[in-house]
Amino acid sequence: MTGQLRHMLRDDDINHEEQKQILELGMKFSENRFYHQPFAGPQAVAVLFDKPSTRTRSSFSIGVAELGGYPLVIDKSSSQLGRGEPVADTARVLTRMAYGIVWRTFGQDRVEEMAKYATCPVVNALTDDFHPCQVLADFLTIAQHRGGVDALAGKTIAYVGDAANNMANSYLLAGAVAGMNVRVAGPFGYLPRPDIVADAERIAAENGGSILVTTDPREAVKDADCVFTDTWVSMGEEAEYAIRSKPFWDYQVNAELMALVKPDALFQHCLPAYRGKEVTAEVIDGPQSVVWDEAENRLHAQKALLTWLIGQQRGDESLLA
Numbered sequence: 001m002t003g004q005l006r007h008m009l010r011d012d013d014i015n016h017e018e019q020k021q022i023l024e025l026g027m028k029f030s031e032n033r034f035y036h037q038p039f040a041g042p043q044a045v046a047v048l049f050d051k052p053s054t055r056t057r058s059s060f061s062i063g064v065a066e067l068g069g070y071p072l073v074i075d076k077s078s079s080q081l082g083r084g085e086p087v088a089d090t091a092r093v094l095t096r097m098a099y100g101i102v103w104r105t106f107g108q109d110r111v112e113e114m115a116k117y118a119t120c121p122v123v124n125a126l127t128d129d130f131h132p133c134q135v136l137a138d139f140l141t142i143a144q145h146r147g148g149v150d151a152l153a154g155k156t157i158a159y160v161g162d163a164a165n166n167m168a169n170s171y172l173l174a175g176a177v178a179g180m181n182v183r184v185a186g187p188f189g190y191l192p193r194p195d196i197v198a199d200a201e202r203i204a205a206e207n208g209g210s211i212l213v214t215t216d217p218r219e220a221v222k223d224a225d226c227v228f229t230d231t232w233v234s235m236g237e238e239a240e241y242a243i244r245s246k247p248f249w250d251y252q253v254n255a256e257l258m259a260l261v262k263p264d265a266l267f268q269h270c271l272p273a274y275r276g277k278e279v280t281a282e283v284i285d286g287p288q289s290v291v292w293d294e295a296e297n298r299l300h301a302q303k304a305l306l307t308w309l310i311g312q313q314r315g316d317e318s319l320l321a
Contacts, residue, residue, distance in 0.1 A: 039069025
């Protein structure tokens with residue numbers, strides 16, 4: 001097998017079968033945290049943060065260490081990137097030292113430029129447009145609770161709330177790749193970009209899934225297998241909460257909305273959550289909630305992704321199974 005440099009910058013950078021491979025690896029890592037150690041040496045993976053983080057920082061730092069590697073964690077304030085060094089120059093330096101680059105940043109163009117100049121895999125750990133690592137963890141959680149990875153295709157998932165954010169975009173694309181029926185609901189002015197919806201519709205048609213974008217949260221969640229939401233106010237917008245949250249109150253995930261889903265439906269939230277706002281305590285702390293499994297699965301899914309990417313680059317089939 002010839003090695004091929006691959007990146008994970010958005011959810012459709014992998015196809016249906018590749019997504020299944022990664023999720024199956026994630027299942028194995030959840031059963032045995034030391035299933036593979038592709039970075040034994042230790043070999044370093046650079047983990048860059050332009051935004052604060054709890055789950056991303058802990059899951060990638062611990063994950064790289066458990067993969068046998070050294071997590072080189074770099075904050076914006078302690079790097080030349082934070083002082084305006086060109087992304088291309090940072091990429092050229094890191095790629096001569098690290099075996100992978102993980103970046104939590106703002107514009108999608110930044111991770112794309114990093115990947116353009118890097119000679120090692122680059123992973124989007126969150127941008128303003130996409131959050132592919134989170135959705136891999138979310139789908140791994142569904143697989144664990146509802147019949148395995150092969151059972152994902154045909155499942156109906158619903159996201160309600162701010163549908164113009166990175167989570168909605170990633171659910172659309174990743175759900176389409178998985179062959180799911182993806183429904184996204186948000187108020188007018190907070191719906192996904194038409195180009196992302198078009199990409200999701202095309203991919204869903206190839207994989208037997210479907211896409212629905214609506215302003216009606218009840219239409220979105222009816223008979224769904226899993227319901228997702230996210231905070232209504234993104235990082236850096238907290239001062240505008242009172243104004244910004246007004247359009248979203250009809251999209252709160254509460255007992256009334258959950259009464260419309262399948263009886264065994266799951267609830268997930270990427271966290272941090274604000275009880276009494278986008279979700280009630282009754283739901284997030286209730287029996288249908290799997291948010292703590294979801295949070296843990298960031299570790300397993302990301303280890304699987306890094307293992308798969310480095311296996312692709314090295315042409316090492318033993319890391320792909």
